[in-house]
Amino acid sequence: MTLARHTGAALLVAVVLLILTVRLSPFRDFQIAEVAAYATAIAGLTYLIGLSGQVSIGHGAFMAIGAYIAAVIGLHQHWPLELIFLASTVAAAVAGGIVGVAAARLRGPYLAGATLMLAVALPSLANRYAGLLGGDQGLSFSVTTPAFLGVTFPPTRWLAWIACIGALITLVLLANLGRSRIGRSWRALRDNEIAAALSGLNVARLQILAFVISSACAGLGGALLAAVSAIVSPGAFTLTLSIGLITGAILGGLGSLAGAVWGAVVLVFVPTYVQDVATSHGLSSAASSNVPIAAYGVVLIAVMLLFPTGIQGGLRRLLGPVAPAASTPFNALRRRGPASEHQEEGTT
Amino acid sequence: MKRTHRANLALTAGTAIVAMVIAACGSSATSTPGASSSPSSGSSSAAALTASAPGITPTQILIGSHQPLTGVAAPGYSEIAPASKAYFDYVNSRGGIYGRKIVYKYLNDVYNPTNTSNVVHQLVLQDGVYAIFNGLGTPTHLAVAQYLNSQKVPDVFIASGCECWNAPAKWPDSFGWQLDYVREGKILGNYVKQHFKGKKIGYFYQDDEFGQDGVKGLNYEIPKSQVVAKESYNPANVNVGPQVAALKAAGAQVVVSFSVPAFTALLQLTSLKLQFKPQLVVSDVGSDPTTLGGLLAAFGKNKKLSALTQGIITDGYLPSLGDASNSWIALFKKVHDQYIPKLPFDGNVAYGLAVGYTFVQAMLKAGRNPTRQDLINAIQAGLPQGPSVAPYAYSATDHNGITGAYMAVIKNGALVPKGPVLVTDTSPTGAITPDTATQPAAPASGVPSP
Numbered sequence: 001m002t003l004a005r006h007t008g009a010a011l012l013v014a015v016v017l018l019i020l021t022v023r024l025s026p027f028r029d030f031q032i033a034e035v036a037a038y039a040t041a042i043a044g045l046t047y048l049i050g051l052s053g054q055v056s057i058g059h060g061a062f063m064a065i066g067a068y069i070a071a072v073i074g075l076h077q078h079w080p081l082e083l084i085f086l087a088s089t090v091a092a093a094v095a096g097g098i099v100g101v102a103a104a105r106l107r108g109p110y111l112a113g114a115t116l117m118l119a120v121a122l123p124s125l126a127n128r129y130a131g132l133l134g135g136d137q138g139l140s141f142s143v144t145t146p147a148f149l150g151v152t153f154p155p156t157r158w159l160a161w162i163a164c165i166g167a168l169i170t171l172v173l174l175a176n177l178g179r180s181r182i183g184r185s186w187r188a189l190r191d192n193e194i195a196a197a198l199s200g201l202n203v204a205r206l207q208i209l210a211f212v213i214s215s216a217c218a219g220l221g222g223a224l225l226a227a228v229s230a231i232v233s234p235g236a237f238t239l240t241l242s243i244g245l246i247t248g249a250i251l252g253g254l255g256s257l258a259g260a261v262w263g264a265v266v267l268v269f270v271p272t273y274v275q276d277v278a279t280s281h282g283l284s285s286a287a288s289s290n291v292p293i294a295a296y297g298v299v300l301i302a303v304m305l306l307f308p309t310g311i312q313g314g315l316r317r318l319l320g321p322v323a324p325a326a327s328t329p330f331n332a333l334r335r336r337g338p339a340s341e342h343q344e345e346g347t348t
Numbered sequence: 349m350k351r352t353h354r355a356n357l358a359l360t361a362g363t364a365i366v367a368m369v370i371a372a373c374g375s376s377a378t379s380t381p382g383a384s385s386s387p388s389s390g391s392s393s394a395a396a397l398t399a400s401a402p403g404i405t406p407t408q409i410l411i412g413s414h415q416p417l418t419g420v421a422a423p424g425y426s427e428i429a430p431a432s433k434a435y436f437d438y439v440n441s442r443g444g445i446y447g448r449k450i451v452y453k454y455l456n457d458v459y460n461p462t463n464t465s466n467v468v469h470q471l472v473l474q475d476g477v478y479a480i481f482n483g484l485g486t487p488t489h490l491a492v493a494q495y496l497n498s499q500k501v502p503d504v505f506i507a508s509g510c511e512c513w514n515a516p517a518k519w520p521d522s523f524g525w526q527l528d529y530v531r532e533g534k535i536l537g538n539y540v541k542q543h544f545k546g547k548k549i550g551y552f553y554q555d556d557e558f559g560q561d562g563v564k565g566l567n568y569e570i571p572k573s574q575v576v577a578k579e580s581y582n583p584a585n586v587n588v589g590p591q592v593a594a595l596k597a598a599g600a601q602v603v604v605s606f607s608v609p610a611f612t613a614l615l616q617l618t619s620l621k622l623q624f625k626p627q628l629v630v631s632d633v634g635s636d637p638t639t640l641g642g643l644l645a646a647f648g649k650n651k652k653l654s655a656l657t658q659g660i661i662t663d664g665y666l667p668s669l670g671d672a673s674n675s676w677i678a679l680f681k682k683v684h685d686q687y688i689p690k691l692p693f694d695g696n697v698a699y700g701l702a703v704g705y706t707f708v709q710a711m712l713k714a715g716r717n718p719t720r721q722d723l724i725n726a727i728q729a730g731l732p733q734g735p736s737v738a739p740y741a742y743s744a745t746d747h748n749g750i751t752g753a754y755m756a757v758i759k760n761g762a763l764v765p766k767g768p769v770l771v772t773d774t775s776p777t778g779a780i781t782p783d784t785a786t787q788p789a790a791p792a793s794g795v796p797s798p
Contacts, residue, residue, distance in 0.1 A: 027473035034466065127555060127582050136556035136583070137487040138461060142494055155498070156473065229465035231491035234584070236462040272470065275455065289417035289426075289456040 006175045010168045017168075021160045029160040030228070031268055036163035037224035038264035040170045042248045043257050044217025047174060049246075050255020051183060052210035053190030054103060058115030059218045060242035061122040066092045066219030067226035067237070071139040072132065081143065085166060085223050092219020093212050100211030104204040119242040123234035138233025141226045163224045170217055171257050177213070178257070186210060218245075251303050253310025262311040270299055397447060400717035403478030409711065410451045411481045412471030414464045414488060417456035420583075424609055424639040424696045425484060428507060429454040431700025432482060434687035435708070439795050445711045446798075453477065459484075461491035468492040472501055479504055479723060482525070482703050486510045486557050497521045502723045504710065505703050505749065509633070510557045511774060514747045521720075523727055523742065525703055525749035527665040529558055529606065530774040532631055532753065533565020535663055536604060538770070538780045539755050540629060541569050548576045550600030550626065552591060552615055554607055555580035562606035562631055568776045576600055581611055588614050589622075596624040603627070607634040613643040616656050628660045632753065635662040636695030637761045657761065663753040665736050666698050667787070670762025675790040676702075676735045682794070702735040705796065706749075709734055712798040734796065737769045737787050748774070752783055 021029050045059050066088035073084050099118065103111055126133040133139065145158040177183055189196035189203050197203050226232045248263025274295040278288035307314025397406040404410075415429040416422050429452070436450040444450065453475060455467035464483070471477045472495075479502035483489045486508045496503040497519045505525035506513050509532065513524040540549060549570055553559030559580060567575075577598035579591035592615065595603055603626040605612055612634040619625065634640070641654030667674040672681075680701045684693050691697055711718070713726035728744045738752030752771030756763040768782040791797060 025473065027470055030466075030469045030473065124582065124584060127584070130555070137490050140490065140494060156469065225462065229462045229491060230495060231461050231465065233461045233487050233491070235460050235487055238460065240460075241462075272466070279453070292456075293418065 002179050003172075003176050006172045010172045014164070014168055017160075017164050021157050021164075026154040026156040029154065029156040031272070033156065033160040033163040033228045034225070034268045035261070035264045036160070036167035037221050037228055038245075038248060038267050039221075039261045040163075040167045040224055041218045041221025042245055042252065042263045043167075043171055043174055043260040044214035044221070045245050046249040046252065046254055046256065046260045046263075047178065047186075047217075048210050048214035049249060050253075051178065051186040051190060052207055053186075054207055054210060055108070055112045056103075056115040056211075056214070057112050057246060058099075058118035058122075058242055059214070059245050060237045060239070061115075061118045062092045062096060062215040062218035063222030063225065063241065063245075064123055064232075064234075064237035065095050065215075066222030067141075067232040068126070068133060068139070069219070070223035070226050071134075071141040071232040074141050075139055081162065081227075085220060088223035089216045089220045092222070093216035096212045096215020096218075097208060099215070100208035103211050104207040116239070116242075119237075119239050123237045126234040134233070136234060138231050138235070140231050142230050143227045159228050163228060166220055166224050167261075170220060171261075174213075174217070175257055182206070182209065247300060251300065251310055253307075253312035253314075256310065256312040259310050259312035266299065266311075270296060396716060398717045401478055401719045401722075402476045404448070404718070406448070408449045408451050409445060410453065410475065410477050411479050411707075412468075412475060412477035413452070413454040413481050414457040414467050414471075414483045414492070415454045416459040416484060416488075417454075419458040419460075420610075421459035421485065421608075423643070424636065424694075425507075427691050427694070427696040428482070428484065428700040428703075430688055430691060431684070431697040432704035432707075433700075434683055435701045435704030437687050438683045439704075439708050442793060442795050445708065446716045450708075450711075452481070457485075457488055459488055461488050464488040464491045465495070468495065472496070472499060478502070478720065481505060481707055482507045482700075484508065486512070493519055493522050500720055502720050504723070504727065505706055507699075507703070508558075509561070511561050511748070512557065514774075516745055516747050519747075521724055523747045523749065525706060526699070527632065527663075527738075527750045527753050528748050528774065529561035529631070529633075530565040531748075531751065531772055532663060533562040533606070534568050534772050534778075534780060535565075535753055535755070535770050536562075536629055536631065537566040537569030539661070539663075540566075540602060540604060541571065544574075544602045544627070547574065547601040548599050549574045550577040550579065550595040550598060550603045551575065552579050552581070552588075552595065552603055552605040552607060554611065555582050558608075558633070559606040565774075566604055569780075570604075581607070583608065583611065586610075586614060588618050592618040592622055592624060595626070596622055600626050602629060604629045605634060606631045609634050609636060609639045609643055610647075612640055613647050616644060617648050617653070620656070630660050630662050632663050632665065632695075635660055635758065637758050637763070638692055638694035639696065641761060654761075657758045660758045661766075662756055662758065662763065664756050664763050664765070665738060665750045665753040666695075666702055667735070667737060668756065668763040668765055669693065669695065669698060670764070676787075679790045679794045680735075705734050706731065706740075709796045712796060732796075733788055735790070738771045738783050739785075 021032060041063055048054055048056055069088045069091040070084050073079055073087055102114060106114055127135050145153055145155050185201050185206050189201060189206055193203055244267055248267045249260060251266050252259030252263030271292040274292045278291040303311060399405050413429060417426045433452045436452050440449040457463040457467050468480060480496055482505050484507040489506050489508055493503060500521060503522040505523055509526050509529040511528045511530050513522050551563055553563050577595050577600055579594050581588050581591055605615055605628060607615060612630050637657045641657050644656050645651045645654040667676050669677060671677055680698050683701055684697055709731050710723060710727050714722040727742050730742050731740050733739045736750040737754055738750055741748040741751045752769055754765045754769045755767050756765045770780050771783045772778050772780040
């Protein structure tokens with residue numbers, strides 16, 4: 001029942017996206033593709049943090065795994081694209097499982113520290129194994145537009161389609177998962193681990209599962225991002241990316257899939273938009289190149305002050321009286337603000 | 349942005365919303381083409397000037413670039429694009445290129461290839477630039493070279509000495525500019541071979557295309573038996589203690605360094621700490637005295653440390669900044685003082701001005717109403733020697749830029765040339781010969797003649 005509703009909604013969104021990508025300019029298509037890639041990764045992370053209550057500051061590392069797997073396979077094998085993306089997802093999931101086993105033993109700042117280390121250390125593997133992974137300059141991963149679309153078909157539209165399909169499948173699966181027994185169990189252990197354990201839930205297994213699923217999403221997001229930017233290199237998977245993912249998840253609204261998309265939109269559009277505004281107002285390059293970073297911070301502060309539950313939470317509050325709560329499946333996914341979670345971590 | 353909002357609305361309120369959504373996206377679609385609409389030709393004042401290519405209108409030439417304006421690569425390198433822009437402003441104030449003004453839009457990619465891809469797509473698709481000019485960095489530019497060539501966007505005078513840009517069959521629209529690292533390695537290696545006979549040589553190099561190409565060139569010249577240690581560093585790790593200790597343990601008397609300025613400074617400061625005093629031979633990329641001196645003082649927290657640049661052997665492919673009598677340096681100083689007086693007058697600024705000059709040369713040769721291919725053809729037909737001390741290599745089969753440099757030693761914060769300009773090729777056995785022709789002087793107007 002839920003599956004049917006989510007799939008139906010996804011198909012609707014797919015039709016809207018199809019119309020958008022055809023009608024908008026090639027650069028907007030490129031940005032839509034970027035948003036879709038980031039949304040895929042953030043969606044997994046927002047579940048990990050918002051639903052299962054585990055923090056990861058290292059999800060950029062799983063994106064790197066997905067991206068590098070895609071590039072290495074793309075370079076040496078002639079696999080179909082969907083198979084390459086599947087391999088990326090699986091590889092990142094396996095890595096997530098390994099990290100998850102360790103993560104399930106760690107709490108709060110220790111978990112954050114461990115995942116932080118992952119984000120810092122993993123990309124340098126590319127330099128360690130430069131022969132296979134291309135070192136600092138990375139590997140190229142180009143997606144060719146299929147011939148049946150014709151030579152005049154904009155390549156960025158094809159990228160947007162690929163990325164949006166990947167994102168939509170991920171979002172549908174996650175939406176169902178969130179409404180399932182597993183989703184409810186995650187919420188239970190997020191709210192109170194001891195109570196959840198007393199109710200018969202296997203806390204460690206659920207936490208590892210959350211890590212596996214969110215890493216799989218990050219892996220797919222990384223592979224999609226590699227396809228969009230046509231290159232995979234360590235410089236693309238810095239700590240800044242991992243922090244950006246968390247920022248996106250929090251800005252959008254922790255635990256909310258729609259919020260994940262909002263977060264991705266902010267990550268992609270705000271810097272570009274602000275730089276355009278800054279340069280068009282004749283600011284010196286030293287100033288205008290730093291303005292996007294500052295604006296990003298201002299947006300972050302403003303959203304947190306105005307909508308402590310993220311953009312999606314704020315929207316829901318504004319639209320609340322119009323839309324009955326029962327008809328918004330995402331509403332159920334998110335009940336508590338991030339602040340209360342931090343308090344919990346502190347007191348246990 | 350509307351998309352997500354819509355995604356949620358669709359979930360909430362169902363199909364009734366869709367009609368509204370489609371209506372809304374119709375309106376946003378109508379607004380976008382306006383941003384990139386090509387101007388109509390036939391303005392009465394400039395009848396002969398047409399909108400001959402994307403980015404070219406009867407009044408302007410729009411070009412774009414990706415540059416590290418913030419982040420790790422920004423110190424020094426962030427001066428290059430403003431310097432090029434200053435030269436374009438100078439040319440614009442003297443009538444521009446056949447009456448068109450050059451508009452140079454450079455965007456910050458923070459030296460991150462994903463951002464590079466993003467900003468270059470923006471420049472090509474949204475802003476509709478005529479060409480990408482002087483995109484900075486090897487890993488960053490590799491992210492977009494294939495894309496630019498597939499879109500037939502001229503990708504000219506890339507700010508990286510990677511020999512990879514010289515691939516006319518694979519990337520017909522890409523051109524290098526600065527002395528490539530293989531040639532530079534050969535010229536430095538040749539000097540070391542002649543002047544440090546029998547001495548123990550150590551290498552210190554960045555572990556990527558930049559350092560590896562340089563080492564390739566060095567190996568072509570320096571006898572294997574003399575090289576006692578080859579130590580590489582990763583730019584993400586600022587601790588070079590182990591490498592310097594290994595060089596010291598091997599007893600290296602001369603250290604040849606293919607490093608960026610920050611790592612030349614780290615090499616020197618770490619050597620000082622370990623009381624290791626080899627003769628340094630540093631590639632042009634990592635030896636700009638102003639940048640290096642500033643970094644030494646900043647890292648060592650002592651202003652006197654900037655004197656460590658004294659005595660470094662290096663090479664230069666642009667005239668020495670200390671040579672005030674040189675017509676090119678005089679021109680650079682004039683443009684600098686008029687347009688970018690707040691920036692230091694250093695090697696990065698000279699680089700930006702010089703590469704800007706080369707672009708103007710190429711555009712003038714491309715003709716009054718150039719297509720994109722006209723610019724490619726103009727460069728492939730060869731460009732006359734400009735601000736560089738050696739000629740360009742450009743031809744239909746060679747997309748490398750400057751072919752030679754002079755050896756120099758740093759004295760009191762400036763390069764003092766030692767010996768003639770040396771030119772060579774990128775082959776293992778190609779001879780290194782003095783360039784007997786004297787460098788043509790800068791035009792009095794400061795603008796190349798068509």
